[in-house]
Structure formats: C-alpha cells, structure tokens
Amino acid sequence: MDSGLLLSFLAVDLLLVCVPGADWAYVIAAGLRGRSVTVAVAGLLTGYALHTALATAGLAVLVAGSPRLLTALTVVGAGYLVWLGWGVLRRPAAPGAAGDLAAGPGRVFARGATISGLNPKGLLLYLSVLPQFLTLRGAHLPVPAQTAALGVLHMACCGTVYLAVGTLSRTLLSTRPSAARAVTRTSGAAMLGIGAFLLVERLATL
Template identity: 75%
Template sequence: MGTVTAFLALDLLLVCVPGADWAYVITAGLRGRSVLPAVLGLVAGYAGHTLLAVAGLSVLVAGSPALLTALTVAGAGYLVWLGWGVLRRPPVAPGAADGTPPASPTRTFLRGAGISGLNPKGLLLYLSVMPQFLVTTGARVPVAAQTAALGAVHMANCAAVYLTVGLLARAVLHARPTAARAVVRTSGAAMLGIGGFLLVEQLAAL
C-alpha cells in the first residue's frame, strides 16, 4: 500500500506538469461544448499503455531502441500536425472555430487517445518510472496485477487533473474571447514546439 501511495504522489506531480495533454484539453475545452470527450480520450490512451504494460509488451518496446524511436517520432509528428491545425484555425470565440462547428465528441475523443497513446512522456512513465514501483521479489501480488493497479492510479490522476484544467479554462475564458484565442494559440504553439523538439532530437540521434 505504501508503494501505491508513493507512486500516486509522484505521478500526480508529473501529471500536474503542463505538457501536450494540458494543451490539448484546454484547446478542446474552448473549441467544443464539453471537455469530457477530450479527457476520456486522453485517459483511454493511457488505458492502452496500461494494457500493453500488463501484457508485458512494454518490456519489449523498452528493449527495442528502434521501435521506441519510431513510436516517439510518430507521437512527435502527431503533435506537430495537431499544433499546426490549432494555429491555422484558432477559434473566434469559445466553442467556435472560424464559423465552423466544433469537432464531434467522437473525433475529440480519438484525438485525445492518439495524443496520450503516442505521448513520449507517457512512454517514459510506463517504461522507466512505473517499473521502479513494482515488487518483483517475494511479491504476494502478481506483477501484472501491480502494473494494472499503478496504471489505474495514473488514469485516475489524469482524469481528475485534466477535467479540472479544462473546466477552469472554460470558466475563466468563456467571457473573454481575446484571452481565449491567445490561450488556444499558446496551446497550439506548445504542441507544435514539443513535437518539433522531439522530432529534431530523435532525428539527430539517428
């Protein structure tokens, strides 16, 4: 139980550090009618990470530098594409984007799942941080069950933090179209910048 509590505290700190997930949920909240599809999508992406970790596939990825690089490049490219899309069509007001209707909940959900599913920060969490909290010697609880529990903790943290961030962004910026536009542009630039940095870093290492 102490291990789970320690992981919860560390993981919560990591989730509270702004990054691509934050940028997406803020942008989705201001563009759409609800932040819930975006948050559920982000959590679903980490659910995928958890299932892969439970199945032991994360160990295979960690042991294959080429595969890990390919996943990182794919995630970085996806962030660049999304960030450019946000900068190209910033919303005129919360809930509208240049007169076009907001993205459907399904599309918002799938984009969120793609962002967290390919997020290099998520990969590092599951490949480097989480294994340090697993008890492998003389454990009464199977490693797979421990992994599932820690993954559930991470998903709960993500759901709580991202929902709070999205709702606060909407509440604070709903009546401030100019500020909302600036925040969305900043979020788009953050996704573009993070993705671009990762692409350059990975390509330079080849």
C-alpha cells in the same frame, strides 16, 4: 504493493500530469469550443487505458528492450505533437469557435484517444517511470497486477486534472477571447517545442 511506493508514484505522476502539453491543449480547446469536456477526457483516458493494457501484457518491456521500435514510436508521437501544435498556433481556440472539435462526440472521443495514445510523454511514463515503482521480488502482487494498478492510478490522476482544466477553461476564459487565444497559443507552442525536441533528440541517437 508498498504504500510508500504508491505515494511516491502518485507524487511523481501528478507532477507529470500537471505539466501542460497536448492533453491540456485538447481539453482546453474542448471547453472553449463548447464541446463536452467529459467526452474529450474519456477519449484521452482510453488512450492511456491502451498503454496500461500493453504494459500489463509485458509489451512495454519488449518495446523498452528494442531501441529501433522505441525510436519509431517516439518519432511518430513527436511528429504528431508537432502537427497538433502547428494546428493550434494557426487556429487558436476561442470561446464558442468551431473547428476540429465542431464534429460529433464520436470524433471528439476518437481524437482524444489518438492524442494520448501517441503522446510521447505517456509512452515515456510507461516505459521509463512506471517500472521504477514495481516490486520485482518478495511482492504480494505479481508484476502485471502492480503494473495495472499503477496504470489505473495514472488514469485517475489524468481524469481528475483534465476535467478540472477543461471545466476551469470554460468558466474562466469563456468571456475573455484574447486570454483564451493566448492560452491556446501557449499550449500549441509547448506541443510544437516538445515534439521538435523529442524528434531531434531521438533522431540524434540513430
């Protein structure tokens, strides 16, 4: 693949990953509640690995060409974001608090995979952003291999940023309960707002 395209994708992808959302809220909550940030991030990356596999298999193109299917997936993901955001606003994470992340590592991992697997931002990345960086003609690598490479690069960006966010939240907010609640409430409001916006926008096109 062209190194210029890779660098351009990396820059765009990092900007998207660094925008707080459902993934951020989850790793922050994991850090504040004393759960393994690594397990939470591994779950999130598993969801994106599924996105990468489906995109590599060509299903992303199929979804992008089917407005009804794209609408259904976006509505489900947006609805899940609204539900998560409302839950975070009702029960903002505090250092050492129990709650949804009080279960074992398996549940922490599974919920992370569900969050990223249904995250509309991830869906839109694979359907709208990633295809713009594929070289369709004259490329040394076939399109599926290019798609897989960009998907893996996205997962690497997610892993790096989310591990840093989760670790810093535990370090900087563990002794500041009020600040921790404010951060998680802000994340919850962002999830709720983004989910509601996506729902309204997508349903308005029906």
